[in-house]
Amino acid sequence: MTDVLIVGAGPTGLTLACDLARRGTAVRIIDRRAAPHRESRGKGLHPRSLEVFEALGAAEPVLATGTVRLVLRKYFDGVHVKDTDPFGDDAPLPRSPYRSGVLIGQWQVEEILRRRLGGFGVAVEYGADLTALTQDTEGVNAVLADGRTLRTAHLVGCDGGRSTVRTVLGITFEGHTGPAPTMVCGDVEAPGLSREYWHQWFTSEREGMMLCPMPGTDSFQLQASPEHDDRGVCMTPSLEGFQRLFDRHARMPGIRLQQASWLSTWQVNVRLADRLRVGRVFLAGDAAHVHPIAGGLGMNTGIQDAFNLGWKLALALTGHAGPALLDTYEEERLPVAAATLDITTDRLLRVLEAVRQPGKGTETGLTPPLGTTYRWSSLARGDGTRTLRPGDRAPDALATDGSGRPVRLHELLAEPRFTLLGFGPAVATALRDVAASYGDVVSTHALHPAPARAGVAADEDASRVYGIDGKALVLVRPDMHVALVAPGDDPGPVRAYLDGLRG
Secondary structure (H helix, E strand, O other): EEEEEEOOOHHHHHHHOOOOOHHHOOEEEOOOOOOOOOOOOOOOOOHHHHHHHHHHHHHHHHHOOEOOOOOEEEEEEEEEEEEEOOOOOOHHHOOOOOOOEOOHHHHHHHHHHHHHHHHOOOOOOOOOOOOEEEEOOOOOOEEEEEEEEEEEEEEEEEEOOOOHHHHOOOOOOEEEEEOOOOEEHHHHOOOOOOOOOEEEEOOOOOEEEEEOOOOOOOOOEEEEEEOOOOOEEOOOOOHHHHHHHHHOOOOOOOOOOOOEEEEEEEEEEEEEEEOOOOOEEEHHHHEEEOOOOOOHHHHHHHHHHHHHHHHHHHHHHHHOOOOOOHHHHHHHHHHHHHHHHHHHHHHHHHHHHHHOOOOOHHHOOOOOOOOOOOOOOOEEEHHHOOOOOOOOOOOEEEEOOOOOOOHHHHHHHHHEEEEEEEEEEHHHHHHHHHHHHHHOOEEEEEEOOOOOOOOOOOOOOOOOOOOOOEEEEEEEEOOEEEEEEEEOOHHHHHHHHHHHHOO
């Protein structure tokens, strides 16, 4: 029997599979498609997602494939009016190794994650279409269209907005869908059009078209107001239709679009599952929540779902945590999903308003969030410090470890376990105590202030960043959120926290 069966091999499912595989969990991942797609779709990873990928060992190829800077070239009624670099004046994000997000096609993200997953000896099983499932007290039976039944301890539905898993479970997908498509999109080539810019054409008729060059390819991602026939019905997207839209908006007669490798429509769809768990089955990503595309939060939110769920499943499967830990997935991620629906709906409205003015564009919705907090969670214990509270994302900083080696905290936190950071010279005994009792689930590190380097803003004293005066123990969860801050050198609160996970 498999420990975890993942249904759906998009970014959410692949992130979860990589996270579980690196923890030694027996995982299978299936997808109804016959083969991987090559569609740009979601085209950006935010800094927090890059932190996740760093922990998974996948950040380096993402950065090598994508681009972190792209100028937006604005046109209005066919006339070039302005160039904007939305991240040109950005300061480094708070306590993060990543200054901004990365522009990269979704198919490229999936390809990188598949390669990383293959490094753990796991491959996506394509052509495996789930049609039904049943569960009992010991596991889940997943029935495939070809008649096979797969047995697993837990199943996670990462199978998109039209999720079969969600439908079979009878989970309500509350919200609304727009009456008609509001955008056509696709991947096309545009020989002769500069690839140095994300071209954005808008008109006084409140229509628009955008062509964004996709790194590592010859393609642009096209997004445009749809064409309508004589009855006012949205026309099916086609290369010929894309060319008509380009001619109308861009007014560049020498440019001919070609090689349309992806043709689609987009419709406003704002929906949220009323539950993320039914027994041994979970929902993540678009299967659990769909929302407007403004701000590029869809793929990134699904990645965060996966990173929240993976360590909890792994601990429960190994007996290091009780079933109650799995309840905290819904407790933490459902409010985040609800807030994301509100944020993206607001951003879409602001973008639609902004593009009515010459020189304005989509940068209104481009601010990349660094992460969220779970301060309300039952897993957040203690009062915290003046700068950090339990439930917060653990910030990055520079320090030196017990051997005097310079170290980034996020390098330590990337280990697939809890991490206990000990601040101050008097915590060594407490760290040894925890390591002796919980060394299979907790890594321990004694920290000291990092040696200063003049003029390097990234050199931060970890004690100052974490708001700690004197000595303290900071327990960080495997998903790099703070679990507990314990002043002093008493390991008792840490022991109580870890013992409490067993239920």
